[in-house]
Amino acid sequence: GAVVSQHPSWVICKSGTSVKIECRSLDFQATTMFWYRQFPKQSLMLMATSNEGSKATYEQGVEKDKFLINHASLTLSTLTVTSAHPEDSSFYICSASPQKYEQYFGPGTRLTVT
Amino acid sequence: AQSVTQLDSQVPVFEEAPVELRCNYSSSVSVYLFWYVQYPNQGLQLLLKYLSGSTLVKGINGFEAEFNKSQTSFHLRKPSVHISDTAEYFCAVSDQGGSEKLVFGKGTKLTVNP
Numbered sequence: 076g077a078v079v080s081q082h083p084s085w086v087i088c089k090s091g092t093s094v095k096i097e098c099r100s101l102d103f104q105a106t107t108m109f110w111y112r113q114f115p116k117q118s119l120m121l122m123a124t125s126n127e128g129s130k131a132t133y134e135q136g137v138e139k140d141k142f143l144i145n146h147a148s149l150t151l152s153t154l155t156v157t158s159a160h161p162e163d164s165s166f167y168i169c170s171a172s173p174q175k176y177e178q179y180f181g182p183g184t185r186l187t188v189t
Numbered sequence: 190a191q192s193v194t195q196l197d198s199q200v201p202v203f204e205e206a207p208v209e210l211r212c213n214y215s216s217s218v219s220v221y222l223f224w225y226v227q228y229p230n231q232g233l234q235l236l237l238k239y240l241s242g243s244t245l246v247k248g249i250n251g252f253e254a255e256f257n258k259s260q261t262s263f264h265l266r267k268p269s270v271h272i273s274d275t276a277e278y279f280c281a282v283s284d285q286g287g288s289e290k291l292v293f294g295k296g297t298k299l300t301v302n303p
Contacts, residue, residue: 172289
């Protein structure tokens with residue numbers, strides 16, 4: 076139980092284009108979902124917190140117009156990287172929370188911007 | 190704000206040996222503590238968590254951790270490791286104020302050698 080999927084697992088896009096990453100909780104409902112970014116050999120850094128049906132809360136330094144987050148249902152959240160640049164290349168990980176202090180993580184999406 | 194320090198970036202051990210992965214945290218408020226494991230090309234999986242009660246917490250796969258408030262530590266231990274324990278281990282904290290945001294350490298790569 077408590078499975079979270081991400082799609083795609085790996086994506087390459089050209090600089091200036093946008094890419095959407097999906098995060099789904101497969102066997103539970105998640106009122107809250109989180110988006111993290113992980114650099115090589117580094118820790119996970121929280122980008123934003125999203126609650127179903129409301130606007131996401133972004134961490135300091137994260138551009139909300141660049142990283143668009145939509146949490147349209149209790150099982151789906153999407154992260155859209157708009158006008159991607161090479162510096163946006165990273166490993167993006169989502170987590171879903173069915174209740175407080177319980178997060179289940181997706182397998183991550185490797186984004187490469189050329 | 191909270192911060193997490195994982196003192197060892199890499200820990201090599203032989204199979205069946207005991208292991209301790211160290212984690213220290215800094216926070217001005219009371220915190221909850223977590224250990225996650227990340228196998229190659231997979232998402233993070235919760236090993237154990239401390240929310241309240243006994244300071245010795247037992248988790249999955251034979252791991253345990255002890256919360257030491259005076260030393261602000263939450264070290265992870267296993268008395269006898271297996272090859273399959275080879276993975277990246279992350280310590281994380283969350284303040285008890287309700288935001289549920291996780292602050293992660295940089296991770297410790299545990300390599301179990303035959």
